[in-house]
Amino acid sequence: MSVITFICAGQMASAITFPAMENGHEVRLVGSPLDREIIDGLKKDNFHITLKRTLHDGIKYYQIEELEEALEGADAALCGVSSFGLDWFCDEILPVIPESVPLLSVTKGMVDLDDGTLVPYPVIFEERQPEGKNLDINAIGGPCTSYELADHDHSHVAFCGKNMETLKMFKDLLATDYYHITLSKDVVGVECAVAMKNAYALGVTLAVGLSEKMEGKIGIQHYNSQAALFGQSVKEMTKLLQLIGGGPENIVHGAGDLYVTVFGGRTRKIGTLLGRGLSFDEAMEELQGVTLESIVIATRTARAVRKLADRGVVSLDEFPLLMHVDSIINEGAEVNIPWDDFTMIKE
Amino acid sequence: MSVITFICAGQMASAITFPAMENGHEVRLVGSPLDREIIDGLKKDNFHITLKRTLHDGIKYYQIEELEEALEGADAALCGVSSFGLDWFCDEILPVIPESVPLLSVTKGMVDLDDGTLVPYPVIFEERQPEGKNLDINAIGGPCTSYELADHDHSHVAFCGKNMETLKMFKDLLATDYYHITLSKDVVGVECAVAMKNAYALGVTLAVGLSEKMEGKIGIQHYNSQAALFGQSVKEMTKLLQLIGGGPENIVHGAGDLYVTVFGGRTRKIGTLLGRGLSFDEAMEELQGVTLESIVIATRTARAVRKLADRGVVSLDEFPLLMHVDSIINEGAEVNIPWDDFTMIKE
Numbered sequence: 001m002s003v004i005t006f007i008c009a010g011q012m013a014s015a016i017t018f019p020a021m022e023n024g025h026e027v028r029l030v031g032s033p034l035d036r037e038i039i040d041g042l043k044k045d046n047f048h049i050t051l052k053r054t055l056h057d058g059i060k061y062y063q064i065e066e067l068e069e070a071l072e073g074a075d076a077a078l079c080g081v082s083s084f085g086l087d088w089f090c091d092e093i094l095p096v097i098p099e100s101v102p103l104l105s106v107t108k109g110m111v112d113l114d115d116g117t118l119v120p121y122p123v124i125f126e127e128r129q130p131e132g133k134n135l136d137i138n139a140i141g142g143p144c145t146s147y148e149l150a151d152h153d154h155s156h157v158a159f160c161g162k163n164m165e166t167l168k169m170f171k172d173l174l175a176t177d178y179y180h181i182t183l184s185k186d187v188v189g190v191e192c193a194v195a196m197k198n199a200y201a202l203g204v205t206l207a208v209g210l211s212e213k214m215e216g217k218i219g220i221q222h223y224n225s226q227a228a229l230f231g232q233s234v235k236e237m238t239k240l241l242q243l244i245g246g247g248p249e250n251i252v253h254g255a256g257d258l259y260v261t262v263f264g265g266r267t268r269k270i271g272t273l274l275g276r277g278l279s280f281d282e283a284m285e286e287l288q289g290v291t292l293e294s295i296v297i298a299t300r301t302a303r304a305v306r307k308l309a310d311r312g313v314v315s316l317d318e319f320p321l322l323m324h325v326d327s328i329i330n331e332g333a334e335v336n337i338p339w340d341d342f343t344m345i346k347e
Numbered sequence: 348m349s350v351i352t353f354i355c356a357g358q359m360a361s362a363i364t365f366p367a368m369e370n371g372h373e374v375r376l377v378g379s380p381l382d383r384e385i386i387d388g389l390k391k392d393n394f395h396i397t398l399k400r401t402l403h404d405g406i407k408y409y410q411i412e413e414l415e416e417a418l419e420g421a422d423a424a425l426c427g428v429s430s431f432g433l434d435w436f437c438d439e440i441l442p443v444i445p446e447s448v449p450l451l452s453v454t455k456g457m458v459d460l461d462d463g464t465l466v467p468y469p470v471i472f473e474e475r476q477p478e479g480k481n482l483d484i485n486a487i488g489g490p491c492t493s494y495e496l497a498d499h500d501h502s503h504v505a506f507c508g509k510n511m512e513t514l515k516m517f518k519d520l521l522a523t524d525y526y527h528i529t530l531s532k533d534v535v536g537v538e539c540a541v542a543m544k545n546a547y548a549l550g551v552t553l554a555v556g557l558s559e560k561m562e563g564k565i566g567i568q569h570y571n572s573q574a575a576l577f578g579q580s581v582k583e584m585t586k587l588l589q590l591i592g593g594g595p596e597n598i599v600h601g602a603g604d605l606y607v608t609v610f611g612g613r614t615r616k617i618g619t620l621l622g623r624g625l626s627f628d629e630a631m632e633e634l635q636g637v638t639l640e641s642i643v644i645a646t647r648t649a650r651a652v653r654k655l656a657d658r659g660v661v662s663l664d665e666f667p668l669l670m671h672v673d674s675i676i677n678e679g680a681e682v683n684i685p686w687d688d689f690t691m692i693k694e
Contacts, residue, residue, distance in 0.1 A: 046542070081391070089643075089684040122525075127363060141575030144571055151569070153569040154572040155569045155572065156571075180687065182691050214499075222498070224491050224495040226607075227490030228490060230602065231599045231604075232603075233491070234602045248595075251581065253578060254535070256575060256578025256579075256581070337501065339524075342503055342527060344529050344530070346594075347414065
């Protein structure tokens with residue numbers, strides 16, 4: 001039995017309390033400042049108001065002010081901050097986590113630097129921890145939606161980090177007969193592959209809306225066009241992975257994660273609305289209040305690729321889908337898939 | 348305007364008459380011995396009884412006895428024989444096609460040789476043409492279901508062959524604003540990538556039936572497990588592609604084609620039935636009368652991989668999903684996904 005402190009009580013972190021509790025650990029779930037109502041609800045009856053599932057009995061719940069108490073004697077910490085809480089987490093939380101507590105982050109994302117370099121969150125965490133501090137920072141990638149994990153659907157994810165011993169420890173803590181875990185030391189490869197898929201899932205789901213528009217009926221699905229965009233996404237993601245310096249085998253995590261993202265949640269919704277012909281502003285209005293990591297990641301990735309193209313490292317022609325998604329989001333362009341830019345001649 | 352003779356009037360070949368007719372060509376559609384009723388129906392009112400679509404007015408229809416007449420003056424031929432008609436096509440049809448008529452094959456498949464080599468159909472056609480004959484044989488790969496092509500959904504496919512000039516000619520004949528065509532000289536890469544997906548689509552769709560079984564309700568879908576199997580499929584397909592000698596970039600066609608195959612047709616049906624707990628024999632009984640390329644290709648690919656493993660070229664551990672699918676089909680094994688064989692440690 002180990003003590004695991006979960007920092008942030010969003011859907012994904014909270015879903016991981018299922019394998020953690022079923023493996024017999026002491027689970028302490030700490031809400032972020034934005035999770036106050038979630039924690040209040042959980043304290044009442046274990047029901048998680050955004051995950052919409054009842055968590056296991058026995059979890060200890062904490063508000064953010066009680067974080068230090070929740071970290072006392074912890075063997076490991078799991079962090080599920082959203083992309084939008086990145087600064088808060090780096091400035092307020094990283095200083096508080098003891099070096100003796102290895103960290104596993106479930107947040108998928110990348111930040112683009114001025115020279116076009118894309119850096120995944122675990123690397124950002126390392127760089128932004130207080131000077132001289134040496135936290136053991138690890139991360140989870142791969143296809144896994146929180147609802148289905150909570151429902152015990154089989155899920156296969158990758159834990160990545162610098163130290164194989166820590167990764168094995170985390171796998172021992174959390175692996176169950178439905179939560180399957182691959183270990184990898186290629187942090188950049190795993191995390192970039194699974195971060196990019198958010199941008200491309202938006203691209204693939206444009207076809208969902210486009211066929212509804214073509215057929216004049218919501219709910220009608222065509223798969224040829226989705227598959228064409230899926231294939232193009234895998235092609236561009238493979239190229240990006242190469243640019244970023246991740247191993248090409250990580251496309252496996254990226255493709256799986258793209259698959260699951262296409263079929264669920266907010267990214268599919270925005271892609272579908274845009275495909276139906278709504279402008280980006282209209283689509284965002286329909287989705288008011290939801291945080292859209294896909295928009296953030298598409299913007300950052302496109303910005304990075306443009307900078308790399310300016311530097312002559314890459315040609316924009318190799319990323320027609322990413323560029324189109326970016327132009328829809330950031331330049332008010334209409335959806336008009338650049339199909340002919342996808343075709344190529346390979347002698 | 349060119350004259351294109353379509354040999355075999357199955358769903359896929361017949362769907363390609365849409366771009367061909369819309370590009371203004373003379374289209375001659377010749378039924379195989381198994382397509383007699385299809386041709387009879389088309390002659391009556393242009394309605395294709397298995398594609399369930401009305402073809403364009405003006406197509407000329409022929410029964411197989413009229414093949415030579417249909418080939419007179421043809422500029423190109425398109426062949427849509429099913430896997431099960433391979434011998435017939437090689438023995439009866441290849442001798443009749445003039446060398447001056449380049450051939451484009453839509454049949455996806457591979458044959459395994461005694462030493463474990465997997466050979467795609469266009470290569471088989473080349474080898475089995477009459478001695479001394481030198482047909483210009485090309486093929487189509489990539490995600491494209493016939494119904495959706497007939498409905499003008501955007502589709503992106505690859506035409507592959509040895510001669511770029513012929514490929515460009517075929518692209519000129521058939522490309523439209525919805526039928527998008529990439530050209531490639533990597534015949535083995537393209538064709539093997541898209542043939543393998545049939546086996547793996549069966550593997551992915553096991554999860555469809557498994558979640559229905561888990562939830563006790565047909566139609567309930569979980570995507571984490573599908574995505575895990577999808578990722579594993581991409582991993583194994585990438586390895587197979589490498590073994591077979593196809594360029595790794597062809598995984599783009601394989602992944603796109605896997606995506607579209609997971610969402611439609613008979614392969615999804617058999618995978619789902621097996622996932623629900625039916626034995627292979629029971630599942631086949633439910634699907635009586637349908638031809639299942641996925642079964643053929645899974646069996647052939649697994650047999651080839653076993654032979655390669657016997658020869659020490661590869662380890663069976665690298666193909667746990669393929670081996671499981673094969674054991675379900677050919678050894679009466681129950682569905683029991685080898686999840687833990689998918690996880691790995693990558694130092």
